[in-house]
Amino acid sequence: MADDQNAADTVEKLYPVLHKFVPAARAKLDDGAWDYLVGGAETETTQKRNRMSLDRLAFRPRVMRDVRTLDSTCTFLGRKLNLPVIMAPIGSLQQFHPSGGAGVSQAVGEFGAIHMLSSVCKPGLEAVAEAAPDAARIYQLYVRGDAAWVDDHIDRAIAHGYMAFCFTIDLDYYGRRERDKAKGFLSVSRQTQAVGEEYQRSFNWDDFKRIRDKYDIPLILKGIATAEDAEIAVTEGCDAIYVSNHGGRQLDHGRGGAAVLPEVVQAVDGRARVILDGGVMRGTDIVKALALGADAVGIGRLQGLALAAAGPEGVVHMLNILEEEVQCVLGNLGLTGYDQLGPEHIYMEPDTVNPPHKLSAFPLLEEGY
Ligand code: FNR
Numbered sequence: 001m002a003d004d005q006n007a008a009d010t011v012e013k014l015y016p017v018l019h020k021f022v023p024a025a026r027a028k029l030d031d032g033a034w035d036y037l038v039g040g041a042e043t044e045t046t047q048k049r050n051r052m053s054l055d056r057l058a059f060r061p062r063v064m065r066d067v068r069t070l071d072s073t074c075t076f077l078g079r080k081l082n083l084p085v086i087m088a089p090i091g092s093l094q095q096f097h098p099s100g101g102a103g104v105s106q107a108v109g110e111f112g113a114i115h116m117l118s119s120v121c122k123p124g125l126e127a128v129a130e131a132a133p134d135a136a137r138i139y140q141l142y143v144r145g146d147a148a149w150v151d152d153h154i155d156r157a158i159a160h161g162y163m164a165f166c167f168t169i170d171l172d173y174y175g176r177r178e179r180d181k182a183k184g185f186l187s188v189s190r191q192t193q194a195v196g197e198e199y200q201r202s203f204n205w206d207d208f209k210r211i212r213d214k215y216d217i218p219l220i221l222k223g224i225a226t227a228e229d230a231e232i233a234v235t236e237g238c239d240a241i242y243v244s245n246h247g248g249r250q251l252d253h254g255r256g257g258a259a260v261l262p263e264v265v266q267a268v269d270g271r272a273r274v275i276l277d278g279g280v281m282r283g284t285d286i287v288k289a290l291a292l293g294a295d296a297v298g299i300g301r302l303q304g305l306a307l308a309a310a311g312p313e314g315v316v317h318m319l320n321i322l323e324e325e326v327q328c329v330l331g332n333l334g335l336t337g338y339d340q341l342g343p344e345h346i347y348m349e350p351d352t353v354n355p356p357h358k359l360s361a362f363p364l365l366e367e368g369y
Contacts, residue, residue: 011310011317018281018302018321019362022369024309025096032185033095037304038358038369040248041175046256047248048356050279053256055352055360057288060345062334071337072326073112076296077164077218077240077273079136082112083323084290084338087315088247088277088298089118089140089168089222091189096308102131104307107315109135116140116166116298119153120189129160140166140222143203144196147210158217165215166242167208170223172201175250205236212237220275223250225260227267240273240295247278247300258289262343265293281361283325290338291345301358 015021026034040047074084087104094100101121108115109132116138117128125139139157143150157165174197180186212219221233222242230241243264245254257278265274276289277298289297306318335341354360359369 011313015306015310015314015317015321017364018318019365021302021305021309021314021318022359022362022365025305026369028308029096032180032183033308035179035183036092036177036185036187037096037308038301039177039179040252040358041177041250042252044248044252044358046245046250046252046254047279047358048360049254049256049259050245050248051256051356051360052352053258053260054279054285054288055354055356056349057258057292058347058349059284059288059329059333060347061332062345065334065336067331067334067336069336070327070330072323072330074296074338076114079114079163080112081114081136081296083286083319083326084294084296085286085319085322086114086116086138086275086277086296086298087303088244088300089116089121089166090300090304091118091120092122092187093118093304093307094122095188096304097311099307099312101128103312104303104315105132105135105137107312107319108132111316111319113319114138114163114296117162118189119144122188125153125156125162126160129162133161137162138164138166138220140168142168142171143200143207145199147207149199150207150211151214154211154215154217158215162217164218164220164239166220166222167203168222168246169203170225170244170246170250172197175246175252177249205232208233208236208238222275224264225254227263230264230267234268234271238272240275241268242275242277242298243294244275244277244298258292261289261292261294279361283322283327283329285361286322286326287329287333287341288346291341292343 101117105115105128114136119141139162218239220240273295275296276294280297306314
């Protein structure tokens with residue numbers, strides 16, 4: 001216990017702010033793993049637009065309210081959370097820390113968030129459930145087999161207490177990540193899981209309908225980027241629409257996630273939950289997403305940076321900092337909870353202050369990342 005306390009003190013001292021995770025992660029990762037984590041596809045325009053779409057949103061705060069007591073908790077798909085945050089699925093987490101997906105699930109269990117476990121992440125569905133039985137876990141699948149293969153994964157996820165099941169649908173063709181290609185880097189998941197891609201390529205609304213008819217578990221589609229597809233998804237019984245462009249790692253020259261969010265929220269019209277990811281690195285980003293109608297946000301690269309820098313404990317600490325940041329924003333907007341938050345708290349500026357790039361959320365970082 002005393003050791004645990006000392007370790008926690010150390011993490012707090014080493015990482016008083018989020019950007020401190022970046023140099024620590026960089027120092028621990030080789031060039032291949034670093035570029036795989038932080039990079040995007042081709043010109044990385046989609047990735048930059050993720051940041052740009054968040055940075056362009058300015059706040060319209062209200063003042064002279066009693067904000068002594070703040071509530072930054074929420075309920076998502078029936079689960080009470082300390083923050084409306086999902087650790088987005090990341091393949092090969094074990095490349096950033098040996099604990100891999102188990103470490104992230106344990107961290108979110110300790111903090112009170114959600115881990116969406118990637119199907120291409122070790123130690124795998126069963127071992128992660130055993131390592132973190134009480135954590136709120138969602139299983140994310142890339143379709144690499146026929147209907148029986150898919151159903152086997154859903155059955156196992158249900159049997160092991162996963163609260164929902166997610167299909168990622170924006171990776172029919174693996175994105176051209178030029179940082180990786182230029183140096184011949186292949187992530188562990190890519191080395192072992194690039195088989196059966198034709199199943200993903202053929203996966204369509206009829207397949208989704210079949211699965212919806214067969215299973216009660218909440219279903220999520222990750223990679224929705226238009227109101228049109230959101231409308232189909234809701235009509236077909238999808239429980240949560242996950243607005244995402246895969247962190248700009250797939251289709252280049254896409255729109256920023258936060259720019260897509262309003263049209264999806266409008267199309268969904270309360271009939272399903274909405275998740276947003278892409279460039280979320282700060283408490284302000286989380287509050288902006290919720291103001292525009294998201295129910296939760298996904299966090300990708302920041303999760304990887306915290307895990308690489310300081311292991312599962314780093315992920316817990318990162319979530320603690322985000323919680324403090326969210327509370328600071330809510331209070332300074334004159335709000336005591338998300339129920340009072342809405343688009344009226346947002347103003348769309350024509351430009352961003354900081355030119356967007358992969359780590360532009362952290363302008364206090366020294367040069368060289
Ligand atoms: C990902 N992402 C991803 N998505 C998914 O559905 N399954 C996966 O296995 C992976 N793997 C993965 C690896 C790495 C290293 C990264 C950075 C991302 C995409 C991820 O879930 C999420 O959509 C983005 O990371 C969100 O953008 P930010 O937060 O990284 O800007």
